Amino acid sequence: MSIVSVEHVSKDYMLGKTVVPALRDVSLAVGKGEFLSIAGPSGSGKTTLLNLVGCVDTPSAGRVIVAGQDTARLSERALTELRLRTIGFIFQSFNLVSVLSVFQNVEFPLLLQGGQTRKERAERVLALLDAVGIAEHARHRPSELSGGQRQRVAIARALVTRPALVLADEPTANLDSETGGNIIDLMKEMNRRDGTTFIFSTHDPKVMAHASALVRIEDGRISSREDLDAARRAGGR
């Protein structure tokens, strides 16, 4: 059963009067618990695809179904609710709220969701900060952290609501390769432990290697889909 289903989706951008086709007739199904990497050169349409799946943009044609809901049929409010309760975002450039502490940044989605006591929230946030290894920075502001640390905060913020789906657009692009590797390991562990579905884009081959499945995208079209786990199993036999 797939959590994301992209069906014959096209996306055109208007650049002045010229139409820029960013995605052309893309179809993709992502199953629950996958750790899917979208790979492709710069400008190939990775961000566009993630934006559509993340319900922050709408396709020019085709359907995007997330957690069983046809996103075209949802109101702006309902889409926001879907993002809040079902999806976690990890941005390439972190996008933390600069005036809030690390703890408050991670707590924020829980506050938006509502319905939890302060104690419940604190427990969840601290456990996650611990898991991503920045518990000792809980009271710091984002500006006091390194890039890797900020990306950990962003991961914690994306995971704190225990979303079914986490989207990460080049989460390691702004990090050195060692820190990037750590971040991928961290995401992978969350995926393994909680069964959270991850879809992340990258053009770094080392990062792709960790994926359970690899979708290659070129010039707005999906050129291949490899099941790396199956290949590993086959290779190990």
Place this chain on the structure above:
Amino acid sequence: MLGVDLMIAGRNLARHTRRNLFLGGALAAVTALLVLLGALTAGMESAMMQSATTLMTGHVNVGGFFKITSGSAAPLVSQYPRVLEAVRAKVPELDYATVRGRGWAKAVSEHVSMDLVLAGVDVAHEPTFRKVLHVVDGDLEALAQPGTVLLFEGQAERLKLKVNDVLTLSAPTARGVNNTADVRVAAIARNVGLLSAFSAFIQADTLRELYGLSPATTGAIHLYLRDPRDAARVAARLRTALAEAGYRVMEPEAQPYWMKLMQTVPSEDWTGQKLDVTTADDEMGQFKQFILALRVVTGLLVVILMVVVVIGILNTLAIAIRERTREIGALRAIGMQRRKVLWLFVLETALLGLLGTAAGVAVALAVAGAVNAAGIALPEAVQVFLAQERLRFLLDPGAIAADALVLAAIAVAASVFPARRAARLKPVTAMHHVG
């Protein structure tokens, strides 16, 4: 959640200290100006009404007009002791009552003449007279003697008179002849604003003699109430009561008696005696209009300044929204609703508005307090105009709070438009924006 919202709003304000200090300072300045001008106007009004309600009018007056022919009119209440008795019985709110003659005469000194509105007074029965009159030369008690007059400084100067000098009063009587009387200047008092420009006080019986009136006749009965705010109610009650007692009572009209004497009453088709019940507000209508005009000017000034502040708010928020586009987009992407974005920006401005106006009120209170305490004397010319010797601010907590809240509300209202624009930002646009 509100705690975190306030924290975000407060810290975002603090992040751009300079421009927000500037904006908050501008708002504070407008608030301070509004509060101070309001307090100054209120101070003038209070000082003016205080001297006016002693010198020119009671809180409620029972005056009247006597017409021998329908084309003439004299400001008279005949058989006033009976009227006074009827009035006392109907006004339990009464503190005290005084009886004033009303008249108008040409004052002639050796070289000059001028028109004076005359009030006939019995100083022995004027309990608050000496509180509002500053006698600079002569003696107020001397005004008890027959044939005496009290002038204000400006009049004495114009007529070139000193205490104990004699001047001639020439008054047109109801019969169409001019009576004259020589009176001695018993005292000269300091000017009290516009009032003292045209009115003078004369011993009550001397005024009666000048007009050839009986001792039972006077111009008006001034009623002073324990609480002046009862005036309108008492006046209405008296009109009914006096009418029921058989007096002819005029319809209420908010004009000073001398306007009625000159304009409306002579053109009315009746003869004999009619009573006219008025309040201080009726008698001081023109001064009230002057105060109103002052308030309007203050209001216009504040409106103009607030336009500047509002432009500042629009500008500042536009900058803030541009700077935070990424952040807003990210928050929208992780599930913040539009109205929440709107709320955060409005809250930020509300906080700035409250801090700014509060600072403005604090400054205004400090300035007003210092000025009141210092007792700064006003220049002579201004004194006459303001009916005050010293600059005095009358601070009314209710009015100040209302001023501050209105200005803060305007600031908040101004923020709604840019905040809506921020709320409409598409989350994806926000993410594309690389800053």
